[in-house]
Amino acid sequence: MPRHRPVISRDCWLAILLVAHTIVTLLGCEHRQKFDDSEPVESSSFGDQPIEPLPLTVDFDPARAALGEALFAEPKMSGDSKVACTDCHHEGHGLADDKPHSSVSGRPDSAVNSPTMYNVRFLYKLSWGGKFESLESHIDALMVNPKVMASSWELATKQLSEVASYRQKFASVFPDGLTPSNVRLAILDYERSLVTPNAPFDQYLRGDAQAVSPEVKRGYAMFKSYGCSSCHQGVAIGGNLFERIGVLRDFFADRGHFDNADLGRFNVTQRDQDRFVFRVPSLRNVALTAPYFHDGSAATLEAAVTDMANYQLGRDLPERDRSALVAFLRSLTGEYRGQSL
């Protein structure tokens, strides 16, 4: 019986398979290229983006917040009546400090750079090491900290009660007037009111394609393609996870020294894995809050971008990309009470 030869030989099958594989691979590459983040986003109808605009309105009590604002600048809040919150959180400096380490009357210099108070309500933990879970626990700790306010709610209330205008203001806002609990509530409401919506980039995210320049759009594409958005994402563009400083290159070896504050989250948890780990800071209003990092070691936004690319992303940025990234970061400066910061 004659044996039938197959219509297509085995070699031929192999060749077909090889060609098919090549086509599928090329199609895959083409597909990937279509979604390459290095292309600026031109459409204002976004899909899932790592960054969300800040809400245009938030809940807080305006009368309490106004009272809290006065207390924020009031030295009588401190035990020796010499230090106010605004000594480290300057209004003209994005409610951050312009010095690497805060230096105020009768206190040792702060171990870390004082971060901005704007948009703190969106942070899931507070302080560089994430020691505090809420605004309440944070201000309670700062009030009694001998290196900060060196006071207590009771002492601050006693000192405030010596001023007639405070007694009157508290009586008009709170039914039970000036009490330690109400002083605390006023400060908390002020902190919750510190929201800076409507940054140019938020306007862009909300659909106004003309709100930012092509350079900013390119910077945002760089921000994603370089991997910055792996950590800086969400409504606060950071502030919702912990990360080690020096993921790909050794930050402290290059700086040449380190001290206890550099241990970051380790100082809170005492776990080895948390050495040199910090809460990723929010990038909202970042253009206003130099110097940068927990140690205030980057004096300018350009230097901060260069260092982050170097230590966190293992990259040396070309000047063109760095400029685009800085332009994008500058577009994150929002408005407070309707006025651009």
Add this chain to the structure above:
Amino acid sequence: MNASRTLRSSLAIVVAGFVCLLAYSAVESVDYAEEQAYSRDLRRVQAATAELNERVLKSRSALMTQYDPLVHALRDLRQLHERLKRVPDFLGASAAVDLRAQLQKSEAQLREKDELVENFKTHNSVFKIRCTISRSWQTR
């Protein structure tokens, strides 16, 4: 005279019985609004845990590009546990003890989950950075 006394006694017994009934219902009755709210919170723990798990999976698969939804899910779970600590009175002492023991177990699991999610976010971010580096090498 006897009839009147019998009538008064009967009335007194009826009134006393009614008072006892009222007292019993006040002690043993179930506040349905409270019961429903508590049951809803108990069921919500399961739903919120499922939501958190789903969000972690989405994040791991790069279907979600931010961690705020993870943070919010964990915050919701913590708030639920805080509310559940206030066990309704109508449950009785032994049921309350049993429930509190289960809540403690659930809180311990939540703390563990919280820690795991924290580690996931940190490691996932580094993984994503390494992916971008490897992609940039491929395109060179």
